[in-house]
Amino acid sequence: GNPPQSEDCLYLNITTPAAAPEEKLPVYVWFHGGGSDHGYSYEVEFDPLELASRGIVVVSVAQRLSMFGYLALPQLDAEQEGHSGNYILMDNHKALEWIIANIDAFGGDSHMITLGGQSAGTTKSTLLAYGPIAPGHVRRIINESALKWNVEYMEREEAEKVCADFLELLGIDPTLSPEELRRIDSRRLIPASSKKTITPGPLIYDGYWIPNRHLADTVRQQGYPYDYLAGSNLGESHLNSMELGGVYGIRKASEFYAFAKEMLGDLFENLVQVTDENVDRATRHLASLGLNMTQRMGGVAINLRFGRVRREKAPERKTYTYLFTRVPPHRPEDLGTMRDPDLQMSWHSSELWYAFASLRQGIPPVRPWEKLDFDLAGTMCDYWANFIKTGDPNGPGLPQWPASDEAGGYIELGDEIEAFHDTGKLHELIREHLQYAGYVCEEAGDGSAALSLLSGGGYDLVILDVMMPFMDGMTCLREMRTRHINTPVIILTARGEEYDKLAGLESGADDYVVKPFSPRELVARVRAVLNRTMPRTPETANTMTFGELTIDTASHTVRVSGEEVALTPKEFDLLVFLASNKGIALSREKILQKVWNYDYFGEDRTVDTHVKMLRGHLGKCRSYIATVWGIGYKFDPDAAR
Numbered sequence: 030g031n032p033p034q035s036e037d038c039l040y041l042n043i044t045t046p047a048a049a050p051e052e053k054l055p056v057y058v059w060f061h062g063g064g065s066d067h068g069y070s071y072e073v074e075f076d077p078l079e080l081a082s083r084g085i086v087v088v089s090v091a092q093r094l095s096m097f098g099y100l101a102l103p104q105l106d107a108e109q110e111g112h113s114g115n116y117i118l119m120d121n122h123k124a125l126e127w128i129i130a131n132i133d134a135f136g137g138d139s140h141m142i143t144l145g146g147q148s149a150g151t152t153k154s155t156l157l158a159y160g161p162i163a164p165g166h167v168r169r170i171i172n173e174s175a176l177k178w179n180v181e182y183m184e185r186e187e188a189e190k191v192c193a194d195f196l197e198l199l200g201i202d203p204t205l206s207p208e209e210l211r212r213i214d215s216r217r218l219i220p221a222s223s224k225k226t227i228t229p230g231p232l233i234y235d236g237y238w239i240p241n242r243h244l245a246d247t248v249r250q251q252g253y254p255y256d257y258l259a260g261s262n263l264g265e266s267h268l269n270s271m272e273l274g275g276v277y278g279i280r281k282a283s284e285f286y287a288f289a290k291e292m293l294g295d296l297f298e299n300l301v302q303v304t305d306e307n308v309d310r311a312t313r314h315l316a317s318l319g320l321n322m323t324q325r326m327g328g329v330a331i332n333l334r335f336g337r338v339r340r341e342k343a344p345e346r347k348t349y350t351y352l353f354t355r356v357p358p359h360r361p362e363d364l365g366t367m368r369d370p371d372l373q374m375s376w377h378s379s380e381l382w383y384a385f386a387s388l389r390q391g392i393p394p395v396r397p398w399e400k401l402d403f404d405l406a407g408t409m410c411d412y413w414a415n416f417i418k419t420g421d422p423n424g425p426g427l428p429q430w431p432a433s434d435e436a437g438g439y440i441e442l443g444d445e446i447e448a449f450h451d452t453g454k455l456h457e458l459i460r461e462h463l464q465y466a467g468y469v470c471e472e473a474g475d476g477s478a479a480l481s482l483l484s485g486g487g488y489d490l491v492i493l494d495v496m497m498p499f500m501d502g503m504t505c506l507r508e509m510r511t512r513h514i515n516t517p518v519i520i521l522t523a524r525g526e527e528y529d530k531l532a533g534l535e536s537g538a539d540d541y542v543v544k545p546f547s548p549r550e551l552v553a554r555v556r557a558v559l560n561r562t563m564p565r566t567p568e569t570a571n572t573m574t575f576g577e578l579t580i581d582t583a584s585h586t587v588r589v590s591g592e593e594v595a596l597t598p599k600e601f602d603l604l605v606f607l608a609s610n611k612g613i614a615l616s617r618e619k620i621l622q623k624v625w626n627y628d629y630f631g632e633d634r635t636v637d638t639h640v641k642m643l644r645g646h647l648g649k650c651r652s653y654i655a656t657v658w659g660i661g662y663k664f665d666p667d668a669a670r
Contacts, residue, residue: 032069036097036215039120041127042070042089044077047136055418056137058128059089062148062174062378065117066095073393074378079386083414086137088128092120092153096218101189101233104207111235114188118238121157129166143417145171147378151259152177152232156239158255159247169420171413172259173384174377176332180244183231191231253343256420258413259332260351263443264313264374266328268320279312281305313374317352329439336433348433349422353380354443355405358397368395375443383442386410401444409442431544438544448544459492462548463555476500476508483514490559492551493538495522503536510537510597517562517598519554521546534638539599561624562598573608575666578650580608589650599624600643603636607654607664614657636661 047054059075061068070091077087092098093116101114129139144154144167155177158167183191193203201213234242241247268279268288279285282303303311319330329352336348356370357379363369382388386406388398412422412430422430428446431438441447460470471488473479477500483491491509493502500508506518517539533541539558542551573580579588585601587594596604606624607615617636625635640662644651653666 036093038091038093039123040070040091041124042077042091043086043132043135044081044088045086045135045137046081046084047086050134050136052136053133053138053141054084054086054136055141055143056086056088056128056132056139057143057145057171057417058125058154059087060092060121060144060146060150060153061089062146062150063094065098065149065152068094068149074381074387075385076387077385079410080414080417083410085414085417086132086135088132090121090124090153092117092124096195097215099188099192099231101185101192102203103189104204106185106189108207112237114185114192114231114233115235115238117153118156118160118232121153122160122162122238125157125160125166126162129162140166140168142167143169143171145173147173147381151175152180155244156232159244159251160238164251164254167255169256169258169416171416172257173261173380174265175261175328176257176259176335178245178248178335179331182234182239182242182244184242185233185235188231188233249342253339253346256346256416257335257339257348258351258416258422259335259348260353260380260439261317261328262375262377262380263317263352263354263356264310265377266313266316268312268316279308282308284308285312310371310374333433333437333439337437340434347420349416349430350433350439351430352439352441353383354441355379355383355402357382358399358402360395360397363395380409380442382406383409384413405442405446408446429543456494458548459551462552466552466556468555476502476505479505480508480512480514483509483516484512488516489563490555491516491518492555493518493520495520503533506533506536506538513595515595515597517558519551519558521551531634531638534635535642537597539597557625561602573605575608575611575653576650578647578653578666580605587646589648594646594648596643596646600639600646603639604643607662611664611666614660614663616661618661620661 045054057080059070059077061070061072061075063069070089075089077089080087098117098120099114100116105113125142125144128137128142132139132142144158144163146152146154151172151174155170155172157163158170196203199218201210232239239247241250268285279288282305285303285308317328319328319332329350332348332350336350339346339348353375356373356375359368359370367373382396383402383406386409388396388402388406390398408427411424411427415424415427416422428440429448430440431448433439437449439449441449456472460472463470471482473482476493479491479493480500482488493506495502502520502522506520509516509518518537519540519542520533520538521542521544522533530541539562540554542554571582573582577590581587582605585598587596587601587604603620603624606620620636640654644654647653650666653664655663655665655668657663
């Protein structure tokens with residue numbers, strides 16, 4: 030159960046992996062959620078041990094909540110120079126002040142602090158970051174459910190009315206003097222505060238702790254000084270409701286279309302098909318993507334807009350957006366109850382078990398965790414740790430997480446990890462850079478359209494984006510090779526694992542570029558591929574014959590026993606280079622330099638893949654290419670015979 034509640038709550042919990050103060054490790058200051066009226070700083074789902082094991086000093090902050098953190102009344106204003114309420118911000122300010130002064134003694138770096146929080150904790154951490162003592166110490170912000178940017182705070186008069194109404198619900202005269210209010214037993218207030226329909230909790234625009242009524246104005250005035258990692262969970266919000274989770278919001282397809290028409294006119298009605306059966310899941314998915322009127326839980330689109338604004342104003346600062354889509358495992362008896370996964374989906378705060386990698390078998394007892402959960406938790410904890418250290422979640426062995434910049438990148442963290450871009454903007458950037466480099470470009474909207482263009486010939490190179498509608502890039506590539514369209518191909522994809530690269534190369538790609546990438550790098554790769562594959566001039570024509578193998582460099586043809594063999598341009602160049610160095614053992618690095626040129630950015634495993642494919646094409650002459658163990662390959666047709 031929950032620990033005892035008490036007004037004695039101003040504590041910090043510090044977990045450090047440092048053995049000495051001189052280690053200067055990055056610091057993560059964590060603020061829990063709970064709607065500003067409940068929760069505590071050492072809940073099991075944000076167990077700090079895994080983050081600490083990755084070289085992070087983790088500090089979780091406890092502070093006053095509900096009545097004790099927010100109560101604003103005119104009589105309190107009179108004794109506090111007009112600044113009653115916002116006590117929670119005062120607590121957090123003192124906490125950060127102490128951390129800056131003392132965290133070095135725990136092996137932390139007081140000038141490398143990330144402020145993070147979930148739900149109500151995002152408000153606390155964000156306001157503190159834009160407060161008076163953060164500059165020079167805070168570097169980054171993590172907002173989990175959700176990004177706090179376009180937030181408006183209450184005027185004092187309105188907030189004081191909410192607090193007076195709350196006291197009246199408790200049977201307390203709101204006009205009592207401060208001394209009389211303080212004599213009330215706190216136990217009378219604590220259990221009641223979380224059970225009432227009205228609770229104190231509005232932060233107040235006071236011109237000091239909150240300098241502007243709109244947070245966006247404060248962020249803008251300070252020049253977007255921090256890196257951001259922010260996101261939300263699939264299903265935790267609705268299109269038209271402030272409530273979290275299931276059983277609220279739009280319940281019928283007709284209600285959805287009425288809402289969509291009010292928001293977007295006729296634009297949306299024909300783009301998304303919603304029925305009474307799928308209306309809850311469909312609309313909550315749309316809300317997670319950013320189509321919601323409250324913006325309480327943000328959404329992908331809001332984060333992407335924030336990232337683009339920051340990219341324009343502060344290009345050195347990065348923004349990373351996630352959508353958490355993993356539905357945590359459930360027990361059979363949960364079906365049909367409030368714990369039903371169809372109702373809860375990726376419920377509010379469920380990502381905490383994964384970001385902190387705090388899940389354990391039997392903890393909590395109601396979650397029968399699976400291997401996928403542990404794997405996802407390890408990956409997410411690595412992302413969070415990398416971001417806290419460097420401002421970039423990416424690292425060795427992790428799927429690439431694109432920045433939310435002009436290309437509109439974000440990542441889905443769920444049963445699969447998948448990166449997304451605004452492909453229209455990305456393609457526009459690619460086209461502009463290629464045209465600037467002197468290339469003539471044509472575009473196709475999907476794989477089918479690309480095949481139609483290619484069937485007419487006349488193209489020197491194809492850049493295929495894997496994420497295309499109707500027919501994806503890999504399917505298009507395989508279909509090209511099936512139709513003997515041997516135009517060189519560069520694959521663009523967000524999947525950077527080795528087996529993904531090998532799958533692309535084995536399907537006939539000449540190069541493989543992982544998003545995000547520099548457009549200048551792509552132009553260099555285009556130039557390198559074209560240098561290797563453009564037809565040779567007649568002056569360099571030559572025919573090489575080795576037994577039943579004939580290579581004609583003038584016509585770019587290869588024959589085995591008189592039958593022409595279809596090779597890709599890359600495979601042809603590889604065969605010519607090997608044959609031109611008959612009997613010489615060539616290292617993979619040497620082959621990369623000569624066949625792929627110095628501009629090639631790949632790995633030597635690429636050579637192995639292409640040799641394997643080339644041998645397959647050569648049939649009875651496959652043994653002409655011999656493996657030299659520990660070195661590379663040798664073209665030795667005499668030994669083969």
